[in-house]
Amino acid sequence: MKSYYFLILTGFLTLISFEQGFAKNIDLSSWSEYTYDLSGGQPPGKWILSNNNSTVVQRVNADPSFYLNNVNQTSYTMDGSFQVKTTSDNDFIGFVFGYRNDHQFYIFDWRQGTEGDSTYGNAKEGFRIIKINANSSKDLDLYDFWNSNTDNSTILASSYGDNKGWDDKTIYDFHLEFFPGKFTIVVYLGGTKKELWKITVNDNSFDSGQFGFYNFSQEQVEYSGFEQTGGIEALVSGCIELKGEPIKKGKAMLMQSGEIFQSVPLDDNGCYQFFHVNEEKPFGVMIRRTME
Ligand SMILES: [Ca+2]
Secondary structure, three states, X not given: OHHHHHHHHHHHHHHHHHHXXXXXXXXXXXXXXXXXXXXXXXXXXXXXXXXXXXEEEEOOOOOOEEXXXXXXXXXXXXXXXXXXXXXXOOOEEEEEEEEEEOOEEEEEEEEOOOEEEOOOEEEOOEEEEEXXXXXXXXXXXXXXXXXXXXXXXXXXXXXXXXXXXXXXXXXXXXXXEEEOOEEEEEEEEOOOOXXXXXXXXXXXXXXXXXXXXXXXXOOOEEEEEEEEEEEEEOOEEEEOEEOOEEOOOEEEEEEOOOOOOEEEEOOOOOEEEEOOOOOOOOOEEEEEEOOO
C-alpha cells in the first residue's frame, strides 16, 4: 500500500511543475474596473479588452482608476508589459497590490513629468511606492494620490529626477514579487533586461490582497501579456464587529485537530484571513479581543 500512495504523490507533483513551466497569459475578462468619484476630480475610467482578453486599455483621463483581479492572495510573482499609447499628457501609470479594499492597499506609480497644483500639491517625475491606509474611502481625496505624504497616504519608497519619467508609446516590462511582509518591484525597458527601477520594501500592513492595474489622470494606458507564478488564496476569512464597529485590537485563531494552530492579528476592519486549512476536517475560529 505504501508504494501505491507514493505513486499518486509523484503524479501530483509532476502536474504542478508542468503548469509552472508553461505560464499562460492571464484572461483579463474576469477582472473588474473601479474608479473613485473624488471631489473636484475627473470622469471614471473606461477599460477596453482586446487580443483574446490578454490586453486592456484604459482610455480616459480619469480619477484614480483600477482594473482588479478579484483574487485575494499572497506569495506570487506577476509579470507583464505596459505602455502609454498617446503623446497626450504626463500623469500617473502603475499597479496596485495587497489590495484589501478601496481604502487599504499599495500603489506603485510612475509619472512622466513634474507638475505642481495649488490644490493637490506637487507630483514629481519618477517612481513611487505608496501605502493607502484610511478608515474609509470617504476620507481619501485627490491630494492623497497626487502629492501623497498625508495621514492616509504614505510614500514608502521613491526615485525622482529628470529623465526618470516614462516615455510616450514605449513598452515597459513590470515584475512584482509579493510575499508577506516584503515585496520587490522591477521595471525594465520592454523586451530587455535594462532595469529602470528596482526596489524592495519591507512592510507588513497588507500581506495579502488583490492585484490590479492602476492609472490616474492619464489616458490610453495599455497593460498586456500578464502572467502569474505561484499564489496562495485565503481559504478562511471573516470580519468581526462590536456594536457595529470593527474590533481592531485582537487576534483570530484557527484551531483544527491534527493541524498546526494558527494565529493572526485582526486588521483595521476587524478582518482576518487564513491561507492554510484542511478542508476535509472540522475547524473552529476563535476571536480574542485585547484591551488598550
Ligand atoms: Ca491628466
